[in-house]
Amino acid sequence: MWSFLIATVLLPLPLAVSTWAQESRPPDASRPSGRAVLERIDENLVLDSATGVSEMIIHGRSGTRSIRSRFWKQGADSSFVEYLSPPREAGKKMLKLGDMLxxxxPEPADRIITISGHLLRQSVMGSDLSYEDLLENSRLIEVYDAEVTGEEPVGGRPCWVVRMTSRVDDAAYHSRTVWVDKxxxxxxxxxxxxxxxxxxxxTTIEEAQRIGERWYISRATFRDMLSSGEGTEYIVESIxxxxEIPGHIFSKAALRQ
Amino acid sequence: MIRFLLKGIVRDRHRSFFPVLIVTLGVAVTTVMHAFMDGMADEMVRNMARLDSGHVKVVTRGYGEIVSQIPNDLAIRSADSVMAALEARYPGMEWTPRIKFGGLLDFPDSTGETRAQGPAAGFAADLLGEGSGEIARLNLAQSLVRGRLPSSPNEILVSDEFASRLGVEIGGTATLIGSTAYGSMAVHNFRLAGTIRFGIAPLDRNMLIADIADVRYALDMEDMTAEILGFFPTTVYDDGAAELLADDFNGERPSGGPAGLRMLTLRGQGGIGQMLDMARSRSAIIIAVFIVIMSIVLWNTGLMSGIRRYGELGVRLALGESHRHVYGTLIAESILIGIGGTAAGAAIGLAVSYFLQEVGWDISGMMRGSSVMMSNVIRARVTPATWMIGLIPGMAATILGAVFSGSGIFRRETSRLFKELEV
Amino acid sequence: MLVPKLAWRNIVGAGLRTWLNVIVLSLAFVMIIWAQGFVRGMFEYTRHTMIQYEIAGGQFWHPGYDPYDPLTIDEAHGIVPAALQSLAGEGEATAVLVAPGAIYPDGRAQNVLLKGIDPAQTVVEIPTGTLAGGGDGYIPALIGERMARQTGLGEGDWVVVRWRDAGGTFDAADMRIEAVMSTTLASIDQSQVWLPLEQLRGMLRTPGEATFVILGRETPPPAAGGGWIHRDLDYLLSDITAMIRSKYVGMAFFYGLLLFMALIAIFDTQVLAVWRRRKEMGTLMALGMVRSRIIALFTLEGALHGLLAFLAGAIYGIPLLWWTARAGFPLPEIAGEMGFALPERLYPSYGALLVLGTAVLVMIAVTVVSYLPAAKISRLRPTDALRGKMT
Known part of the structure; x- marks a missing residue:
């Protein structure tokens, strides 16, 4: 689910994509295992490449601003983002390769900064999440034990409620609950x-869209529940x-180009 | 009669020169001391005003509430128009923007990789703006340890200790990795123009001073400023005037939410007022003690100039002058000495005080490296009280001395006084 | 013995003149001691407070600990070396664990340092006993007055605290402010929250670890091992030592003026004495006293002023200084906000060295000033002197 978040808010990469809908199986009458649900979600993440444009709307203490970016994504571990607007942020780029960020x-600074140590704590573009979140192990199944604890509709759609509990020491969150569209x-x-x-x-999903046989999340809101802020909205404009993504995109050299 | 006494005083060096000299000296020193103490109190206020508080300071309400968190997202927006409005409404005042910020200062090697880095406490002021008095106000020229002052955009100063610890050279690139007012990562390249010393250990550890235009750009704070400091044209802080100004300004803005502007006076910020009161009462104690000591010294002088002349007095008594008359002339003389000495002393004292007020005494040569926190120039302040303060020791004490020593005339036998007339 | 006796008689015989000189000199003397005592009191207070509340007998730091580098704080903790551990067990030391966190008063995040300390410790006088009541249900916390002002939190208030454990997992819980401590030290107050050590260790999942260990005041530093660095008092107090030193320098000007005025009075007296007592000198010479002894006599007379001033100063100065040292001076409470601790009342502190040093300084100055006019005597011819002439 982490990657889902990365998808929606952080590195705006639409990873949460589903093709299962096309199989139009009737929703399981019997409850699937938590593990099965996680596997299905994880499998979604290793879909092939995608590119597109997304927008992030950040509600801060001092007002609201919107950031547009173009993204490229390959598998679960490689992604590249170039910010398009506002002018202030245009030209900034970000590269994630595995657990490196x-x-x-751009000019005049013209510097590549390895995000490590303290910098990982910094917020990404002022949103409620930090860079550190991007380096989270994206395969939920490696981090969490899961159990389907019930079913409950979200936005009119029937969902499984999956409760996940970390079984490693370095998970950022100890537990999560996900509502998964059946x-x-x-x-x-x-x-x-x-x-x-x-x-x-x-995180709440406000809108999902279908392109061809794939479903993807096109609008979501993310909130830090400890603070009184209004959270961050994420919108996929096109995908x-x-x-075909040239391989050189996912390299440090591409940052300077 | 007075002419006669004056002649006597002028012609007898022991009667005139020494007493007048001492009264002069005493009055001058008291006057200078008074002006100096006032100047020291002013200096404290001036330091506070120029470095942090201004005579008045405009911030947003939200910023003011959690100022210790440096909440730059709550900074003043449309800073230029706010500044323009302030300038239009309060002509004669000088307004200047300031921003404090934090971040990581990163020094790259030739390949652009990090060579050294450390957390920095940033301070942005209008260093390069035309007609800006900030470089002088912050005493930067005198605080420079190595290198030079910023003269073109993107040049910064850092504390010397910070630069030495990181082993960075003047002229090198320094990248600020900070956070914009919107929370994005800010990356901005500066060039290290020079290093400075503050004279305050915590600041000397990791201070960074940059021009506000650069910092606005770097932190995405275009047309924003965290604080606007206002300075009266006089260097001396006038609390009443500041209160009036703040009342006028705040009166027009009853609330306005967290983004609403507030004007704070120097006294109204973080308990500075109480500190000033403390300094003032301490200087009052010192002045009082000083005047007491000075008075006794001059009293003693008056006393001795009386004693010195017992012989002469004996002769005068023997010649038939009345005790009362002799005593009267003695006191009249001391009044003349007091007037002369006080006038001369006050003149010298005021001259020195004015000099210290207007020009100041540059003690940078005596200081082992100067710093931002301490002005190198000792300044005095002349107030109406400065004019009067010398009168107490100068007139009162001198006359009192004569009154006491002269009283011996009544107590002693004429013959004994006469005997003291050495031939 | 003749010279001291004569000198004594002469100056006592001079009456009011002498006493005025003595009073001036003693006032200058007492003022200098008082003012220095004031500065010293400030220094002692700060030093004492820091020792009392913060550094006790010195500290051992984890090798990665740098209190001025907030970026490295979360890495700077480790298992307490055995030697320190056993001292802590005996109450001779106490471990402190430091971790960055955030609290959310009114839903606004504020970054803080969480500091864990044993509630039962007696090494420093932070009122950690107030933390003893914490249970599983919540986190008891102790904050200082500045922090209370900064956050708007008060005793009994609840606030959410968020932190990350050693593995990086986010955690958050409710924290109850058990007490707001009154302290003049910003370094144990500003942006800090004190928690029970074991609870913080549990929160961070760092059992047995600490960032630094404070030694008891009487505890000799052991060989700690593990790369832990011993920081003695000189190191920990170096900032305030430097600050106080600069204060001393600033006051030297004031002392100089005071002393200068007093010395003028003595000088004046001496000049007059030498002038008025020519016949006496002539007589003494005629009786066979050598010039050097006469100079000694006059110099001694002047110098006796210093001695008398010392005694006179003692008569009113000792009770006065004693009283100010006991009663203290009220200071505005915010004085402490300016970086180093200042109390509500400041108690001047007068050391023996301070008093003796000042006395010696004054005596030397007075003697020199007394000698200068007396030196004229050496050029005096006895015959002239006898006739009351001065050459």
Whole structure:
């Protein structure tokens, strides 16, 4: 689910894509295992390449601003983002390769900064999430034990409620609850909890769209539940699946180009 | 009669020169001391005003509430128009924007990779703006340790200790990795123009001073400023005037939410007022003690100039002058000495005080490296009280001395006084 | 013995003149001691407060700990070396664990340092006992007055605290402010929250770890090992030592003026004495006293002023200084906000060295000033002197 978040808010990459809808299986009458649900979500993430344009709307103390970016994505581990607007942010780039993260600040700074140590704590573009979140292991199944605890509709769509509990020491969140669309296998709502059980963060999906045989999330809102802010909205303006992405995009050299 | 006494005083060096000299000296020193103490209190206020508080300071309400968190997202927007409005409404005042910020200062090697980095406490002021007095106000020229002051955009100063610890050279690139007012990562290249010393350990650890235009650009704060400091044309802080100004400004803005503007006076910020009161009462104590000591010294002088002349007085008594008359002339003389000495002392004292007020005494040569926090120039302040303060020791003490020593005339036998007339 | 006796008689015989000189000199003397005592009191207070509340007998730092680098704080903790551990067990030391976190008063995140300390510790006088009541249900917290002002939190208030454990997992819980401590030290107050050590260790999942260990005041530093660095008092107090030193320098000007005025009075007296007592000198010479002894006599007379001033100063100065040292001076409470601790009342502190040093300085100055006019005597011819002439 982490990657889903990355998809929606952080590195605006639409990873949460589902093709299962096309099989139009009737929703399982019997409850699937948590593991099965996670596997299905994880499998979605390793879909082939995608590129597109997305917008992030950040509600801060001092007002609202919107950031547009173009993204390229290959598999679960490689992604590249170039910011388009506002002019202030245009030309900034970000590259994620596995568990490494770099940003590039264009001229006049012209510097590539490895995001590590303290910098990982910084917020991405002023949103409620930090760079560190991007380096999270994107395969939920490697991090969490899952259990389907019930079913509940979200936005009129029937969902499985999946409760996940981390089984490694370095998971950013101790537990999560996801509402997964029974039919499309898209996560429609997610809550993340601290070890103490306190709700820390909450994501809601406002809109999902279909391109060809794929479903993808086109509008979501992310909120830090400890602070009184209004959260960050994420909108996919356009997306293209299976595009040819030159391999050199996913390299440090591409940051300076 | 007075002419006679004056002649006597002028012609007898022991009667005139020494007493007048001492009264002069005493009055001058008291006057200078008074002006100096006032100047020191002013200096404290001036330091506070120029570095942090201004005579008045305009911030947003939200910023003012959590100022210790440096919440630059709550900075003043449309800073230029706010500044223009301030300038139009309060002509004669000088307004200047300031921004504080934090970040990582990163020094790259030739390949652009990080060579050294450390957290920096940033301070932005209008260093390069035309007609800006900030470089002088912050005492930067005197605080420079190495290199030079910023003269073109993107040049910065850092504390010398910080630069030495990171082993960076003047002229090198320094990248600020910070956070914009909107929370994005800010990456901005500066060039290290020079290093400075503040004289305050915490600041000397990691201070960074940059021009506000660069910092606005770097932190995405175009046309924004965290604070606008206002300075009266006089260097001396006038609390009443500042209150009036703040009332006028705030009166027009009853609330306005977290983005609403507030004007704070120097006294109204973080308990500075109480500190000033403390400094003032301390200087009052010192002045009082000083005047007491000075008075006793001059009293002693008056006393001695009386004693010195017991012989002469004996002769005068023997010649038939009345005790009362002799005593009267003695006191009249001391008044003349007091007037002369006080006038001369006040003149010298005021001259020195004015000099210290207007020009100042540059002690940078005596200081082992100067700093931003301490002005190198000792300044005095002449107030109406400065004119009067010398009168107490100068007149009162001198006359009192004569009154006491002269009283011996009544107590002693004429013959004994006469005997002291050495031939 | 003749010279001291004569000198004593002469100056006592001079009456009011002498006493005025003595009073002036003693006032200058007492003022200098008082003012220095004031500065010293400030220094002692700060030093004492820091020792009391913060540094006790010195500290051992985790090798990665740099209190001025907030970026490295979350890495700067480790298992407490055995030697320190056993001292802590005996109450001779106490471990402190530091971690960055955030609290959310009114839903606005504020970055803070979480500091864990044993509620039962007695090494520093932070009122950690107030943290003893914490249970599983919540986190008890202790904050200082500045922090309370900064966050708007008060005793009994609840606030959400968020942190990350050693593995990086986010965690958050409710924290209850058990007490707001009154302290003049910003360094244990500003942007800090004190928690029970074991609870913070549990929160961070760092059992047995600490960032630094404070030694008891009487505890000799052990060989800690593990790369932990011993920071002695000189190191920990170096900032305030430097600050106080600069204060001393600033006050030297004031001392100089005071002393200068007093010395003028003595000088004046001496000049007059030498002038008025020519016949006496002539007589002494005629009786066979050598010039050097006469100079000694006059110099001694002048210098006796210093001695008398010392005694006179003692008569009213000792009770006065004693009283100010006991009663103290009220200071505005915000004085402490300016970086180093200042109390509500400042108690001047007068050391023996301070008093003796000042006394010696004054005596030397007075003697020199007394000698200068007396030196004229050496050119005096006895015959002239006897006739009351001065050459």
């Amino acid at each position: 770099w940003t590039y600040a 039919e499309r296998w898209l996560p429609l709502r997610e809550e993340r909890y601290a070890r103490s059980g306190r709700l820390l963060k909450k 293209e699946f299976g595009a």
